[in-house]
């Protein structure tokens with residue numbers, strides 16, 4: 001077998017010593033194969049963005065990362081700055097949540113899309129021609145003229161398409177999409193998702209799709225990881241996750257998604273999400289878990305393989321027959 | 323755009339008219355009999371006093387005097403200086419080149435020094451940043467006459483590198499003569515601009531698009547130039563405009579200290595001897611400098627930030 005496109009092994013990220021060196025993600029392991037779409041789901045603050053950004057070697061200032069982090073076999077954590085820049089331009093790129101904040105408002109759309117290409121030494125003319133094709137492929141009308149326009153002349157959805165075009169410019173094999181539709185309205189969300197999945201399939205890219213929307217992740221991904229308080233608590237195929245969630249948190253998330261076929265409003269996961277630093281000993285989810293037992297706060301549940309799924313819950317076996 | 327410019331120029335005309343009235347009024351409200359000032363305190367024959375009063379329209383009502391003066395001003399006639407017995411316009415025109423050269427020189431020093439120190443402090447947090455903060459704090463607090471004395475005693479008297487006095491002849495020699503005055507003039511404002519640059523760049527450094535540019539493999543120097551400094555230019559331009567206009571006032575101290583015959587020195591000497599026509603004309607020039615600088619800044623801002631552009635574009 002060839003090397004995996006993205007392999008994260010037991011990744012822990014700790015903040016700088018001044019902030020008590022507290023970890024913000026702990027022992028995260030996940031992988032993405034070539035051409036595969038993988039979801040990373042969890043409530044806000046669970047560590048999805050930290051995980052996603054670390055793939056490009058972007059850590060909070062002064063933070064320390066330990067574990068394995070490889071893109072196409074190349075180790076991100078020990079890579080030289082020059083090699084890391086090359087990787088960011090060519091091999092892996094990221095689509096951010098808020099296009100309006102992520103694209104410099106004072107520079108032209110063309111400057112944004114061609115920025116990485118120009119840094120790789122592509123001529124201005126060549127880069128602009130390439131950018132025009134890219135804008136066309138994400139469905140921007142009059143792409144040549146659009147290159148000369150400014151971000152404030154575009155709607156949020158159009159700007160997110162520009163961001164996707166910019167991310168594709170270097171011809172990456174790995175796409176990191178950090179809540180790419182969260183800042184958009186519902187109709188625009190659907191359009192952006194369909195552009196993203198079409199391009200991912202056409203260009204045979206691997207994609208790590210980060211969202212707080214489990215249903216969306218299950219709809220477009222092959223496999224899904226569920227994250228809670230800086231740790232992965234469940235991982236399995238999208239269908240498996242949808243039909244047979246193993247972790248009480250996953251079940252809660254599923255119940256929280258509005259269903260078309262149901263008139264009942266989503267009841268959500270009761271309680272407030274905690275970050276890793278606030279998490280008590282034992283299972284971080286215990287305070288919100290309807291199935292918690294006294295033992296749950298004593299031992300930290302590790303990921304265990306059950307019927308092809310990975311679950312970090314002490315009672316996973318019992319709860320299957322719930 | 324043309325409409326915008328016309329409106330602005332109309333606004334400037336109104337501003338100048340109102341301030342000309344205030345300038346004229348305040349000079350005439352100054353205590354004492356204008357005629358005796360104009361005679362320089364000499365006792366004169368009643369005939370001489372009458373002649374002076376006639377020349378400066380001193381017996382007319384205030385509004386009539388103002389109307390006669392402003393009528394001259396709009397045709398470029400600022401009246402006659404009492405001490406120099408010369409046209410005020412000619413007096414100023416003869417001194418303006420020196421002053422403009424001094425302001426230009428100081429302006430370049432302020433821009434280069436302010437941007438360099440500000441950027442250095444913003445990008446090298448820690449010891450460098452703290453050193454720049456202390457240095458700019460001292461620079462900002464140093465009055466230009468103190469800077470002038472310090473520079474003269476070090477570079478002119480002790481080291482003998484630069485002349486301490488006079489205008490010099492020929493362009494190169496003039497620049498050489500203006501080096502210490504320009505440095506004295508610039509010092510305070512280098513500190514001010516460095517601080518504004520630092521604050522503005524720090525704010526931009528925290529923006530999401532800066533992180534995004536890094537995530538795309540854009541080299542650090544390009545990120546600083548195209549995302550941080552580029553976006554920090556708004557406040558830097560505003561402050562630079564005000565500072566450059568204000569330099570015209572600041573030259574009065576520096577030109578006097580270095581014995582340069584420029585507009586600033588003319589203002590100081592005219593105020594001392596109450597040479598009203600000169601004081602009025604230079605005051606108007608200062609106001610003109612401020613409103614012009616303001617206009618230039620307002621015209622430059624849309625070039626920096628397309629969102630402020632006067633031509634409206636629709637959404638795609």
Ligand SMILES: Nc1ncnc2c1ncn2[C@@H]1O[C@H](COP(=O)(O)OP(=O)(O)O)[C@@H](O)[C@H]1O
Nearest residue numbers: 024043044045046047048049050051060061275
């Ligand atoms: N730059 C940072 N400095 C300090 N803490 C951070 C930083 N980035 C993220 N965190 C912390 O890490 C945790 C996870 O954040 P994040 O990955 O952004 O969550 P998510 O993307 O899942 O909403 C949060 O508790 C957040 O406060």
Ligand code: SF4
Nearest residue numbers: 283286289296313314
């Ligand atoms: S370990 Fe206990 S508290 Fe945690 S999810 Fe499982 S049942 Fe709930």
Ligand SMILES: [Mg+2]
Nearest residue numbers: 048049178179
């Ligand atoms: Mg996030």
